[in-house]
Amino acid sequence: MTISVLVACYNAAQYVHSAIDSVVSQTCDDFEIVVVDDGSTDSSGDVLSRITDRRLRVISQANGGASRARNRAFAASSGKFVLYLDADDLMGPKHLESLMSRVKDEPRCVALSQWSRFYLSPTEAAFPARPTDQDLPAVDWIVRDWANARPMTQPGMFLIPRALVDEHGGWDERLSLIDDFEFFARILSRSAGVRFAPEARLLYRSGLPASLSGRRSRKAIESAHLSLMLGTQHLLDAEDSPRTRKVCANVLQDFEYTYYPDHPDLCASMRARVTELGGSQLEPDGPPGFHKLRPFTGWKLARHVQRLAERRGWNGAARASDG
Numbered sequence: 590m591t592i593s594v595l596v597a598c599y600n601a602a603q604y605v606h607s608a609i610d611s612v613v614s615q616t617c618d619d620f621e622i623v624v625v626d627d628g629s630t631d632s633s634g635d636v637l638s639r640i641t642d643r644r645l646r647v648i649s650q651a652n653g654g655a656s657r658a659r660n661r662a663f664a665a666s667s668g669k670f671v672l673y674l675d676a677d678d679l680m681g682p683k684h685l686e687s688l689m690s691r692v693k694d695e696p697r698c699v700a701l702s703q704w705s706r707f708y709l710s711p712t713e714a715a716f717p718a719r720p721t722d723q724d725l726p727a728v729d730w731i732v733r734d735w736a737n738a739r740p741m742t743q744p745g746m747f748l749i750p751r752a753l754v755d756e757h758g759g760w761d762e763r764l765s766l767i768d769d770f771e772f773f774a775r776i777l778s779r780s781a782g783v784r785f786a787p788e789a790r791l792l793y794r795s796g797l798p799a800s801l802s803g804r805r806s807r808k809a810i811e812s813a814h815l816s817l818m819l820g821t822q823h824l825l826d827a828e829d830s831p832r833t834r835k836v837c838a839n840v841l842q843d844f845e846y847t848y849y850p851d852h853p854d855l856c857a858s859m860r861a862r863v864t865e866l867g868g869s870q871l872e873p874d875g876p877p878g879f880h881k882l883r884p885f886t887g888w889k890l891a892r893h894v895q896r897l898a899e900r901r902g903w904n905g906a907a908r909a910s911d912g
Contacts, residue, residue, distance in 0.1 A: 592620040592685055592748070593668030597658035601676035602632040604794065606640065611679040611792075613642050617686040620644060623662040624676075628652025633676075656760035656768050663759055669696075669751050673744035677797065679711055680745065681790030688748035688789045697781035700748040701730075702789030708796045716790060723785050728828045730783040731774065731836075735824075738839040738871050742769045745791040753780055766809040767816045774820035778827040810848060814855045817844055818862065834866045842869035849892055 594612050598605050605624070612622050622645045626634050637647045648665055650658070659673055670689065674680070688700035703722065705714035721734050734740045757779050760772050777783065821837035842863050845856045863869050873879075873888045875895060882891035 590619065590621055590667045591669055592617075592689065593663075593666035593671045593751075594620055594622045594685075595659055595662035595666060595671055595673050596622065596624040596676050597627055597655045597662065597673075598624050598629060598633050598637070598676040599627040599652065599655070599658070600629045600631045600633060602629070602636050604677035605633055606636050608674060608676050608678060609637075609640055609642075609645065611681075612674065612685075613644070614682055615680065615685045616683050617689065620685060621646065621666065621668060623648065623666045625650060625658040625662045625665075627655070627658040654762065654765055656762045656764055656772075660759040660762065663754060670748050671751055671754060672748050675744060675794075677794045678743070678745050679792040679794070681788075681792065684745075684789045684791065685748070687786040691784035691786045692748060692750070695781065695784060696750050696752070698784045699727075699750070699753070699777060699780045699782075700789070701783050701785050702746045702791050703787065704743050704746050704791040704793055706793050706795040708794075711792050714790075714792050721783075721785075722787070724783065726782050727777050727780045728824065728833065731777055731824055732832055735836040735840055738836070738843040739874075740770070740840075742773050743791055743793050744769055744773075745793075747773065747777075749776060750780075761816075761819070764812045764816050766804060766812040768812065771816040771820040771823070774823040778823045807852070810852050810855060814844065814852075814859065817841055817859075831867075835869075838863045838866040838869040839871040841866070842871045843874075846871070846873040846888070846892075849889060850896065 596608065609622060609624070612620070624637060624645065624647045626637060626647060626649045628651045634649065646665065648661060650661060663671060670692070672685070672688070684702060688702060691700040692698050701721070703716045705716040707713040720736070721730060725733065753776050757775055760768060764771060817840060821840055824833050824837060841859045844859045849856050873883070875892070879891050879895045882894060
């Protein structure tokens, strides 16, 4: 078996059949699909049971989170290359064939696809060109991907040699929020490089209803903190230089910009690490009112005003100073 497509499924009954169909419809045939139903409470199990393709295997387990489900799928698979597909995403028809064509003769490299968002229909996907859409040494690719301090890594973008996961470990099961940041920083930084497959296309489903409270819970924020700390260290282990320290500092600084004034201990930890790395020049992000207040109050007080407005449900939240 050449490729294993590994899917963690939790309450994705509305989308998982389409995701599997997009794999079954690939222009290549040498693959298996391993889906782990991670304790779904909707009809995901029933949907999966009605798919009869011989290449599909479904494993059920008690809910343990996406990282554990992906590791279970990996352990049950046999492909020389693996691709982790989210249960609500889609592949273009040439996705696997195109990715495989780029790494079949370079088995220590990771293949990379294009990707695009869609909300209601896959026809919305536009596949914008990105600075990372090219062949690059591993560290160069990560530095370029992290340049704006807010990288977007979709698991289905990457075809990974199985040997890299065997040697450097699977998904960190302590992590939930942004678990992919740590995993791909670890795997990519230890690869022989990234190879871009322009005809490979991942369609990333966006705008799904999600538990905002869950993503802002203490456990979720702790996961983001740990993932960022570990992921940036993976890059520094591969190359500790002015350019890698700069992008790592900016990525970590964005954590404080995002979560301040909540979780002061985690923000302080990030601030200390940013200082160790030589400081950051990253500017904070925020809505228009935040940016109007910031020159007069500083970003921290402007963020306090923004958060207060959000909690009180003021539509002008950060338009408080738009006056």
